[in-house]
Amino acid sequence: MRVSTKQINEYPWALRPFFWKQKRKYGAVLQPGLLWARVPQLFGAVAVLYGVLDRKGSPLSPALRSLVTVRVSQINWCNFCVDINSATLAKRTGSMEKVENLLEWRESSLFDAKEQVVLEYTEAITYSDRQVSDELMARLNNFFDEDSIIELTGLIAFQNMSSKFNSALDVPSQGFCKVPHDHFNS
Numbered sequence: 001m002r003v004s005t006k007q008i009n010e011y012p013w014a015l016r017p018f019f020w021k022q023k024r025k026y027g028a029v030l031q032p033g034l035l036w037a038r039v040p041q042l043f044g045a046v047a048v049l050y051g052v053l054d055r056k057g058s059p060l061s062p063a064l065r066s067l068v069t070v071r072v073s074q075i076n077w078c079n080f081c082v083d084i085n086s087a088t089l090a091k092r093t094g095s096m097e098k099v100e101n102l103l104e105w106r107e108s109s110l111f112d113a114k115e116q117v118v119l120e121y122t123e124a125i126t127y128s129d130r131q132v133s134d135e136l137m138a139r140l141n142n143f144f145d146e147d148s149i150i151e152l153t154g155l156i157a158f159q160n161m162s163s164k165f166n167s168a169l170d171v172p173s174q175g176f177c178k179v180p181h182d183h184f185n186s
Helices: 013-026 031-036 038-051 063-073 079-093 096-106 113-126 134-141 146-168
Strands: none
Touching: 013 031, 013 038, 031 038, 031 146, 038 146, 063 079, 063 096, 063 113, 063 146, 079 096, 079 146, 113 134, 113 146, 134 146
16 A cells, blocks of 8 residues: 555544444455545545445445446456455345456346446446436436436445545455456456
8 A cells, every 4th residue: 555554543532433343344444444534534524425325225226336336446446446346246246247247248148228327327427538428318317317316426426536545545455355357447
């Protein structure tokens, strides 16, 4: 990593329960959390936003949210994000098939029409040389109401921020998911 983390006891006491929950859920404290927590206000803001986007009552299914986060992570070359988000996607779908075929989603029969339009929208937002077209929005409207599109767009934007943060600081994977080494970009 390009920036060091602190020892858990060096962080404000108010943040330590978050680390305890991470360790309980993932078996380890997440390195990005330790980095964000160096500036506690940023950590709090990021944690709240993530909590809203990954809540049980989201209009986006858990598997669809994970599909989006893995794809954004691949595009942004975030080793940590591909690792943890792939593990979550595999858990939410019950297999590694979509993880293993995500780079070739356009050619794969594993992804239904809704997932395909979401992945196209994800790429249009994430790649800086692409734009979201009116035609793409019309196809997205076939599957989502406007509030759901806002939430989907917020999720994509959040994952772009998160994966670019982690990629810039060279946060390594933590071994949550064994994904092939060629699982970036395309």
